[in-house]
Amino acid sequence: MTFEEFVEARLQALLRYAVMLAGDPHTAQDLVQETMIRAQLKWRQIAAADMPERYVKRMLTNVYFDLHRGSWLRRVVLRGVDLEATMEPRAVxxxxxxxxxxxxxxxxxxxxxxxxxxxxxxxxxxxxxxxxxxxxxxxxxxxxxxxxxxxxxxxxxxxxxxxxxxxxx
Known part of the structure; x- marks a missing residue:
């Protein structure tokens, strides 16, 4: 499987996972983008792994963990979170x-x-x-x-x- 095929098949699932971790779709997009950049650089190693998706999901989780360890400049929140686009509505x-x-x-x-x-x-x-x-x-x-x-x-x-x-x- 090529990197492009992997991204086409799993990008939306990784984005949903990132939204659940971060609680913010914009931060989730940043997490996934950073992870995909890292994954592309290591794709030969990832593709050789038994379960590439799990490998990339671990990378994404580590990027999420590292999010709060970075500079305070990267953590400025400008507005509230609207998760309606990523969550299924329910009857209330x-x-x-x-x-x-x-x-x-x-x-x-x-x-x-x-x-x-x-x-x-x-x-x-x-x-x-x-x-x-x-x-x-x-x-x-x-x-x-x-x-x-x-x-x-x-x-x-x-x-x-x-x-x-x-x-x-």
């Missing part, structure tokens, strides 16, 4: 309630450490097993399970008080 009684709920979920996910968020996205969005997640993140399976467990515990702790607040008259 009031459109504003649905937007508020979605925004709150993004806030909760944004508070998670990068590794925990990546593990959750790989598990629940990409549908990977613990072993596959460990391979993508380059960590032992036990570490992946720990990150997922901690992330879910953190989300439960955040969601509980929010639900209690919403139920009070």
């Amino acid at each position: 009684g009031d459109h504003a309630d649905g937007l508020a709920e979605r925004d709150q979920v993004w806030v909760w996910l944004g508070r998670l450490p990068r590794q925990q968020r990546a593990a959750l996205v790989l598990r629940y969005y990409e549908g990977l097993t613990d072993g596959e997640i460990a391979e993508v993140l380059g960590r032992p399976v036990g570490t992946v399970r720990s990150w997922i467990s901690r992330a879910l515990a953190t989300l439960r702790a955040q969601v509980g008080p929010a639900l209690t607040k919403g139920a009070a008259p």
Whole structure:
């Protein structure tokens, strides 16, 4: 498979994965672009790997992890996030309630450490097993399970008080 064939076949899936990691489609596009530049430079090595997509997905995850380690100049956010273009709409009684709920979920996910968020996205969005997640993140399976467990515990702790607040008259 050539690099061009790989990009044509997998670019949209990589972009969706990046949106779930970054929470922002513009940042996701930057992550994918940076990853594709790196992948093109190493394409012979990647093409020789057993699973090129997983190799590139690991590269993308590492670029995401490195995003916050760089200069503060690269992290300026100019406006809010509109993920409607990448997320499927669902039926809700009031459109504003649905937007508020979605925004709150993004806030909760944004508070998670990068590794925990990546593990959750790989598990629940990409549908990977613990072993596959460990391979993508380059960590032992036990570490992946720990990150997922901690992330879910953190989300439960955040969601509980929010639900209690919403139920009070």
